[in-house]
Amino acid sequence: MVGVNLTGRSVVAELQGYYQSQTNQRWLEVLVDCPGTQEVYTYKLPAQLTVQPGDILSVPFGANQVGAIALRFVEHPPVDLSPDKIRAVEDVVSRGFFPPAYWELLNRVAAYYYTPLIAAIRVALPPGLLGRSQRRIKLVGEIKPGVDAFCTPAAKEILALLQAQPNKDYSFIYLQRQVRNAYRGVRELLRLSLVESYLEPPRLTRPKLQKAVTLVSTGLERDITSRQQEILDVLRRQGGDIWLSELLRLCNASPSTLKTLEQKGYVVIEEREMLRQEQGVLQAADEPKTLTAAQSRAVETITQLAGCDRVLLHGVTGSGKTEVYLQAIAPILRQGKSALVLVPEIGLTPQLTDRFRARFGSKVCVYHSALSDGERYDTWRQMLLGEPQVVIGTRSAIFAPLPRLGLIILDEEHDSSFKQDSPIPTYHARTVAQWRAELENCPLVLGSATPSLESWVISREQGRAGSRGNKRAEGAEGAEGTEGERNLKSPHPTPYTLHPTPHTPHPIPERTTTNYQLPITNYQLPTTHYLSLPERIQSRPLPPVEVVDMRQEIQEGNRSIFSRALLEALQQLQARGQQGILFIHRRGHSTFVSCRSCGNVLECPACDVSLSYHHTEEGAPQLLRCHYCNYSQSHPRNCPECGSPYLKFFGSGTQRVAQEITRLFPQLQFIRFDSDTTRTKGAHRTLLTQFANREADLLIGTQMLTKGLDLPQVTLIGVVAADGLLHLPDYRAAERAFQTLTQVAGRAGRGDDPGRVILQTYTPDHPVIQAVRQHEYEGFVEAELQQRVALNYPPHGRLILLRLSSVEASAVENTAGAIASYLNNYITPSWEILGPAPANILRVANRYRWQILLKIATDLQPVLPDWQQVRSLCPNNVSLTIDVDPLNLM
Numbered sequence: 001m002v003g004v005n006l007t008g009r010s011v012v013a014e015l016q017g018y019y020q021s022q023t024n025q026r027w028l029e030v031l032v033d034c035p036g037t038q039e040v041y042t043y044k045l046p047a048q049l050t051v052q053p054g055d056i057l058s059v060p061f062g063a064n065q066v067g068a069i070a071l072r073f074v075e076h077p078p079v080d081l082s083p084d085k086i087r088a089v090e091d092v093v094s095r096g097f098f099p100p101a102y103w104e105l106l107n108r109v110a111a112y113y114y115t116p117l118i119a120a121i122r123v124a125l126p127p128g129l130l131g132r133s134q135r136r137i138k139l140v141g142e143i144k145p146g147v148d149a150f151c152t153p154a155a156k157e158i159l160a161l162l163q164a165q166p167n168k169d170y171s172f173i174y175l176q177r178q179v180r181n182a183y184r185g186v187r188e189l190l191r192l193s194l195v196e197s198y199l200e201p202p203r204l205t206r207p208k209l210q211k212a213v214t215l216v217s218t219g220l221e222r223d224i225t226s227r228q229q230e231i232l233d234v235l236r237r238q239g240g241d242i243w244l245s246e247l248l249r250l251c252n253a254s255p256s257t258l259k260t261l262e263q264k265g266y267v268v269i270e271e272r273e274m275l276r277q278e279q280g281v282l283q284a285a286d287e288p289k290t291l292t293a294a295q296s297r298a299v300e301t302i303t304q305l306a307g308c309d310r311v312l313l314h315g316v317t318g319s320g321k322t323e324v325y326l327q328a329i330a331p332i333l334r335q336g337k338s339a340l341v342l343v344p345e346i347g348l349t350p351q352l353t354d355r356f357r358a359r360f361g362s363k364v365c366v367y368h369s370a371l372s373d374g375e376r377y378d379t380w381r382q383m384l385l386g387e388p389q390v391v392i393g394t395r396s397a398i399f400a401p402l403p404r405l406g407l408i409i410l411d412e413e414h415d416s417s418f419k420q421d422s423p424i425p426t427y428h429a430r431t432v433a434q435w436r437a438e439l440e441n442c443p444l445v446l447g448s449a450t451p452s453l454e455s456w457v458i459s460r461e462q463g464r465a466g467s468r469g470n471k472r473a474e475g476a477e478g479a480e481g482t483e484g485e486r487n488l489k490s491p492h493p494t495p496y497t498l499h500p501t502p503h504t505p506h507p508i509p510e511r512t513t514t515n516y517q518l519p520i521t522n523y524q525l526p527t528t529h530y531l532s533l534p535e536r537i538q539s540r541p542l543p544p545v546e547v548v549d550m551r552q553e554i555q556e557g558n559r560s561i562f563s564r565a566l567l568e569a570l571q572q573l574q575a576r577g578q579q580g581i582l583f584i585h586r587r588g589h590s591t592f593v594s595c596r597s598c599g600n601v602l603e604c605p606a607c608d609v610s611l612s613y614h615h616t617e618e619g620a621p622q623l624l625r626c627h628y629c630n631y632s633q634s635h636p637r638n639c640p641e642c643g644s645p646y647l648k649f650f651g652s653g654t655q656r657v658a659q660e661i662t663r664l665f666p667q668l669q670f671i672r673f674d675s676d677t678t679r680t681k682g683a684h685r686t687l688l689t690q691f692a693n694r695e696a697d698l699l700i701g702t703q704m705l706t707k708g709l710d711l712p713q714v715t716l717i718g719v720v721a722a723d724g725l726l727h728l729p730d731y732r733a734a735e736r737a738f739q740t741l742t743q744v745a746g747r748a749g750r751g752d753d754p755g756r757v758i759l760q761t762y763t764p765d766h767p768v769i770q771a772v773r774q775h776e777y778e779g780f781v782e783a784e785l786q787q788r789v790a791l792n793y794p795p796h797g798r799l800i801l802l803r804l805s806s807v808e809a810s811a812v813e814n815t816a817g818a819i820a821s822y823l824n825n826y827i828t829p830s831w832e833i834l835g836p837a838p839a840n841i842l843r844v845a846n847r848y849r850w851q852i853l854l855k856i857a858t859d860l861q862p863v864l865p866d867w868q869q870v871r872s873l874c875p876n877n878v879s880l881t882i883d884v885d886p887l888n889l890m
């Protein structure tokens, strides 16, 4: 049978021997491809049909035949379903749709994160994949007269139709329309091997073409009018290449003027494919830069990596990590392979996408969940074509179905947005990337100015032994490297032991295929190399960080939210023609509002949190908004408790800071950059472009502006209050605060003018503040690691968080209690149970939340509880999420 697999190529014959045969099993769970259906359905397997997990099937569903993916065999049908009510699988449409490594990846995600396989498939596949694919029937070889002598009329009719068709090929739907009982007829012909059935992936919608203008003149033209000259100048300033419509708009010119220029041979106008992504702005082509010594060593190491070896690229802010990625990818593309680049949030880094586009043009494709279903789908299909390409995407892009993967890069690998909190699977893209690299046998690069403790610990030993100080790492093949790795405690143990060490027991969750085999690739133990870019490009210094003690400011009579140092720096900004960034931890105006008379704090009716006050400018509506459930109401004139008109605002958000700037420095232009001002599509790009074009002096924003912003004219960074970041109730608060503040500070002084960072805080002696001030990564993480070890927190130990929620307060509390006592019966020396405890914010959007935290020491082989049993303790009105390696404990 011929099918189409994920590589988009037709594969002849089945994948022999990979999946175990399942002849004695008759019940099959499938994922039905029908919009709105969430569940797994059980079907009967007819005796004559052999099915493997991962096959594409057609099954009866309601009154229709629909596409489905075979998930796994089960020994018994569901208890609440009488076996004779269960319908039978109609047919196998395509075998081997998922390449083995990809199918294995999905299974591993399901197993490690204790989720049904279907949940892993959903996160990977674009919506409606099967629905849009078309089943087709094709004749096999020459049909000898008379072979159909014993066939039913339907089969005969189909055979005749196919023979009359020049390509001997029809869609199944067409045959159904033409022939009665086409289903049976096709089955018959398939059994006789006269026809084959295959799944044709839908054709890509035709690329949109648009006219582009390219400058070809030398700049010495004489025979043209000044108007035409002006147009050429605009074109030259745009990098010599622009959409025709854009140029006409910019110059206010007519198409005939352009035509004249074309006739004179100064420009070329041609149709070009319009990129489907919203960032489809043409980028002026860009040449590889001459690398610094540290960059060259990094590129050299990465391009020589063996198998699925990893690199931690630890480069200070502005050290040119992106250029390393670009030059490491170029040879991959030349080898006809593809590269996958994961970034925390795509909208926030239009600059990064632009750089890739400038270097690799249309080979770059952007994939993330904010694309519309259609865009996601098209991009997905495009990847299958197997052309060498660079896919840039957010966490879900780790599942991008690139057939010939040559390199995976995680930029800002420390960023917590690589972790999915909900819905299940609660995967971390870095963990999945490690598996994917192993399964595809391709190298993995983790890049950051502030590596996560997880990555630091893994690379530390080998880094010290080998590549520290930028020596090329050695021992990738040798026994030493292998020993080194084995001594390291992996913070993310794989659910299956892949190492050539004795097999260790691992939990197998209840809902995965238990009968697939490992490993597909020649498994090699990955080595992690440590590479550092310790200096900024052109040896520019890291900006000095001045810590300002805000307690002292108050003592000395300054009640403003800005210290005197920051006020002065802001004052000088315009005069010097420089730009600045103000970082505020929160959006909105104030964190909470309380009544001066009775002390009442205004709270969200649906959550146990205070409402934030939102007010952008004079005359704008004054709102109270919940940052957890988005509830909003207008700001009351009087306290709802006591009627007092004296309501006071506490804490400052971006809006308040913006208002203060307007009041104190009316001449300073600013752009507010937070999730309120960037809601619309493309808003990030628009605001950042305005700022880059110096249409404003200041950018005022939250977390969002900490990432990847590279603007040479930014010299001043003001952190309005660091304290909001420092005191979050989470064991990772310090690590996160250090990373965020270092990244923010790193935006300053990236050009010729030196940078300056003013960090305001009420706790200037806090270790995080001190480490940021001294740009002291290593000292900070080593101290932090000691604490983690002392308390068995990751990366030293592992955590599993059980999140329970319900609209009924008592139901969730009782369930949490029941689960905890069940778990306590299981307790072994390798793990510890914390809780049950109410979540930090007990109620969000009217749901009460409880949690139980399992701490597992990684130096012991944990025996994990029976999750099925745990789930069965949950009544219908309580939902349970098992979050493996949770990042967010709040």
Ligand SMILES: Nc1ncnc2c1ncn2[C@@H]1O[C@H](COP(=O)(O)OP(=O)(O)OP(=O)(O)O)[C@@H](O)[C@H]1O
Pocket (backbone or CB within 6 Å): 289, 290, 291, 292, 295, 315, 316, 317, 318, 319, 320, 321, 322, 323, 448, 449, 537, 707, 708, 709, 710, 746
């Ligand atoms: N070899 C080089 N020669 C000249 N300029 C370079 C070179 N490499 C990088 N650059 C430039 O240096 C600047 C900083 O590089 P880049 O943005 O890649 O740094 P980064 O390490 O990713 O920083 P961050 O982590 O702060 O985002 C960019 O403007 C880039 O174009």
Ligand SMILES: [Zn+2]
Pocket (backbone or CB within 6 Å): 595, 596, 597, 598, 599, 600, 639, 640, 641, 642, 643, 644
């Ligand atoms: Zn009151």
Ligand SMILES: [Zn+2]
Pocket (backbone or CB within 6 Å): 604, 605, 606, 607, 626, 627, 628, 629, 630, 631, 844, 845
């Ligand atoms: Zn709320």
